[in-house]
Amino acid sequence: MTEPTNSMRTPLAKARGLGSAKSGVHHWWHQRLTAIAMVPLVLSALYLVLRIAGSDYEQAILLLQNPFNAAILLLLIITGFWHAMLGVQVVIEDYVGSDWGRITTIMMVKAVLILLATLSALSLFKIVSI
Amino acid sequence: MSRPRPLSPHLSVWRFQLPAVMSITHRITGIILTSGTVLLTVWLLALAFGESSFNLVSLVISHPIGQIVLFGYTVVLFYHASNGVRHLFWDFGKGLNIPGVYASGRIAVAAMIALTIGFWALVFFG
Numbered sequence: 290m291t292e293p294t295n296s297m298r299t300p301l302a303k304a305r306g307l308g309s310a311k312s313g314v315h316h317w318w319h320q321r322l323t324a325i326a327m328v329p330l331v332l333s334a335l336y337l338v339l340r341i342a343g344s345d346y347e348q349a350i351l352l353l354q355n356p357f358n359a360a361i362l363l364l365l366i367i368t369g370f371w372h373a374m375l376g377v378q379v380v381i382e383d384y385v386g387s388d389w390g391r392i393t394t395i396m397m398v399k400a401v402l403i404l405l406a407t408l409s410a411l412s413l414f415k416i417v418s419i
Numbered sequence: 420m421s422r423p424r425p426l427s428p429h430l431s432v433w434r435f436q437l438p439a440v441m442s443i444t445h446r447i448t449g450i451i452l453t454s455g456t457v458l459l460t461v462w463l464l465a466l467a468f469g470e471s472s473f474n475l476v477s478l479v480i481s482h483p484i485g486q487i488v489l490f491g492y493t494v495v496l497f498y499h500a501s502n503g504v505r506h507l508f509w510d511f512g513k514g515l516n517i518p519g520v521y522a523s524g525r526i527a528v529a530a531m532i533a534l535t536i537g538f539w540a541l542v543f544f545g
Contacts, residue, residue, distance in 0.1 A: 321510060324503050331500060339541050346470040353466070366459075373453040380446055402453070405460045412463035 316375060323372035330365045337361065353416050362413055370406035374399050437524050441502060448499040455492050494535050501530040 296303070337358050341349050352358055378395050385391040433439070465476040479485045505527045508514050514523050 321507065324507060328500070328504070331496070335538060339538075339545060342542055346466075346473045349466060349473065370456065373449075373456065376449045377453055380450065402456070405456055409456075409460045409463050412460070412467035415467040416463070 316378075320372065320375045320379075323368045323375070326368050327365070327372060330361060330368055333361045334365050350416060350419055353413065354419070359413060359417050363410060366406055366409045366413070370402050370409075374402050377402070438520050441524050441527070445499060445502045445506075448495045448502075451492075451495045452499055455495070458488075458492070490535075490539065493538055494531065497531040497534040497538075498527075501527040501534070 337352065341352055344352070353362065377398050381391060381394050381398065385394055462476055462480075465472040480489065505514075505523045508523065514520065
């Protein structure tokens, strides 16, 4: 593997194809950004849950049709699923050994999460427009 | 690899340590929270589909088993949130020493318990 010290190849050519370098720090950074964003979002959403708890259909619809409540829920859906995708990816990368197993597992889990996020958002749009 | 290489970490030879247990619990709770998002999606879908499906989901939620699942989900959520804030402090370089890690760990567990009790007190008596 080790190149002879008098190799004519450039450092970039030696490194290319060997390392991780699929993406840099942005995965780590987005994990933190979404975490910070979710502190107020989760607290607001829990307040909304408290108000919805025990309410009937009409009341629940009315609460979610409030633009502020709908905005909080939509932002939570986006941020939460994004945060979940980043987090689950790291866990899979750490514990699944084979390249193919790892890549296919990450793709399948992300596909399911994207489907759930889309269904959640579309349901919210439907509720808001009832 | 001609000879067996050392394996790390040697989980079985270590005494129980709070930071290690809290670290793996953070991952486990993260996976549970991710799996539990399906409940949020089902609830929103039921509400979007109309009154009868919403009433069915409400019936499941109000059943004791539904209540236990929701209670468990809030415990998991409050753990992951409290310990997540602990991680954010570490990201800013705060509390990165052995006594600090233990102290913030105990604070995170206490915050989880306080938030869980507070939330459910508001649900039933708020």
